[in-house]
Amino acid sequence: MLRWSTQIHKWLALVVGLQVLGWVLGGLVMTAIPIQTVRGEHHVAKFRPDPLPAEGVMGYAVAAATLGVEPVEAALKSTLRGPMWVLKDADGRSHVVDARTGRHPAPLPAAEARLLAGVQYQGAGRPTTVRWFAEAPEETGKSGPLWRVDFDDAEKTSFYVSPETGEVVSRRSDVWRLYDLFWRIHILDFRDGDDFNHPVLIGLAALTLPVVVTGLILLWIRLARDLRMLRARRRTGAPAA
Structure with missing residues (x-):
């Protein structure tokens, strides 16, 4: 058993050793950094949106008819740009309508x-660069156009802002990007970072067992x-090595 165990352990360890190291390092990073810090929750300013007005707000049916949308979901939201209807169609696409005018809000x-x-940010940083993305970057997990506003704090925080509602829909930072790197190493999905059932990962896990x-x-x-050996030394009275 000793010979076979040694051979199996040695040669399989050569194959999976680097990935095991990646798993351990990834686990250390993902447990050492609080998930709230990764998500940038400590940079979210605490404020209350304005109450929805009791008058002057159209119903969702009128707003939907104005845009020519047949919604399956409708939510009236108080945003920094005023009350907005967010209408979701059967294909899962969201349409934003100004609840006062019935028009799609200008970007x-x-x-x-x-x-x-800056209003929605909390911390020592100040907004620096502002960039427009006609299509949201992959790291946001969103679709459609977004503004990106970078802050000069230690974590290089970025807020992605909806051009329609003015809300921060995604927060990213160097801490998040480090976490995401080790997550991708952990699940061996470097393209999308969300598939942990693919054959390579399953195969390496099986070899690691x-x-x-x-x-x-x-x-x-x-x-x-x-x-x-210890018991034998005690019986003979020989000193321990």
Whole structure:
């Protein structure tokens, strides 16, 4: 058993060793950094939106008819740009309508996006660069156009702002990007970072199992041998090595 356990442990460890190291490092990073810090929750300013007005707000049916949308979901929201209807159609697409005018809100200009991002930010940083994305970057997990406002804090925080409502819909930072890197290493999905059922990961996990089992066997054999030697020394009175 010793010979076979040693051979299996040695050669399989050569195959999966780097990935096991990645798993351990990833686990350390993901447990050492609080998830609230990763999500940038400590940079979210605490404020209350204005109450929805009792008058002057149209119903969702009127707003939907104005845009020519057949919604399956409708939510009236108080945003930094006033009350808005968010209508979701059967294809899952969201349509925003100004609940006072019935029109689709004009996209925020850069200066207003910067201002509204700063209002929703809490911390020592100040807004610096403002960038427009016609299609949301992959790291946001969103679709459609977005403004990105960067802050000069230690974490290089970025707020992604909806050009329609002025809300921060996604928060990213260097801490989040480090976490995301180790998450992708952890699940071996470097393209999307969300598939942890693919064959490569399953195969490496399966190969790692005998490495762990044979490691435990070798440890047990070594401990049993050391225990026998210790007992023999005590019987003979020989000094410990």
